[in-house]
Amino acid sequence: MPEAKADKSAATGAPGDASTIEAIPEGTGTAAPESTASPTRPRRRQARGEARIAQLLRAAADVFCANGYTASSTNAIAREAGVSPGTLYQFFPNKEAIAVELGDRLLARWRDTYGAAFDQSQVEQPLDSMLDAVLDPLIAFNCENPAFAVLMHGSEIPGRITEEHDTLHATMLTRVEAVLAGYLPETPAPQVHRVADMIFMIFKAGLDLIMAHEGEERAAYIRELKTVLFRYLDPLVGDDLPCPPAPTP
Incomplete structure (x- = not known):
């Protein structure tokens, strides 16, 4: 599997999952530091624990990307980690605890990514520029973290992950509706909701195709996705810039 991993990273030209998992604080299941008179030894022990967790x-x-969650095992993960x-x-x-x-870590990073992508400064642009500003970081995150799709959409995934993903999905859909409402201030709310649903499903389908290809083909599918969304939205939006959001009471 290490050889396959190296081939995949080289083919995509983008960092893989391994390069984006940061060290995390020791949590449940981590061995507790030994009591010692030296104030530096516990910190060293903690740093070693954090590095080991990040390695795992x-x-x-x-392993999840190569085998899927269901077919993966702790032995395979330990072997991959050396x-x-x-x-x-x-x-x-x-x-399950590893997953x-x-x-949790990938969801936290995804929240940061889509939060920045949907920042007000990004969505107050003409339609074509807005699509670039929003879609590029979302696509890049998924390409750099293929395990995210495995854990969010695979079968037999721990319930806690799927519940948090469903909550995040609903939050993102609400944000898409808010952005659309700015571009379509005269459009009834039910229609805005339907358009937002369509955009979301088109994005997910397009992302599956993007993730299934690499190199120039991946870049081509990214362009196709943007073209589809632009041609769907342009007749509705036209050349109008979005209206500023209503002030918060």
């Missing part, structure tokens, strides 16, 4: 999460991301299963169990009791930790 990188390995889990690669550690013994016993070392893995010092930090995580089972595969939940990895999913």
Whole structure:
């Protein structure tokens, strides 16, 4: 699997999951620091624990992408990380705990990504510029973190991950509706909701095609997705800039 991972990263030209998993604080399942008189030893121990957790999460991301969540195992993750299963169990009791930790981290980064993408300064632009500003970071995140799609949409994923993803999905859909309402101030709310639903589903379908290709083909599908969305929205929006949002009471 390491050879396959290297081939994949080289083909996409983008950093893979392994390069984007940051060190995280020690949590449940992490061995507690030993009591010592030296104030530096616990900090060193904590840093080593954080580095080991990040190493295990990188390995889990690669294994989940290669095998899918259901077919993956803690032994495979330990092997990918280059550690013994016993070392893995010092930090995580089972595969589900690893998936939940990895999913939490990726969801947090996804929230930051779409929050920045939908920043008011980004959506107060002409339609074509707005699509670039919003879609580019969302697509880049998914290409750089393929384990995100595996954990959010795969079968037999821990319920906590799917629940948090469903909540985030609803939040994003609401944000898309708010952006559309700015471009379509005279359009009835039910129609805005339908258009937002269509945009969301077109984006998801287009993203699946983008993720299934690499290199120039991936870039071509990104352009196609933007073209589809522009041609769908342009007759509705025209050349109008979005109206500023109503002031918060």
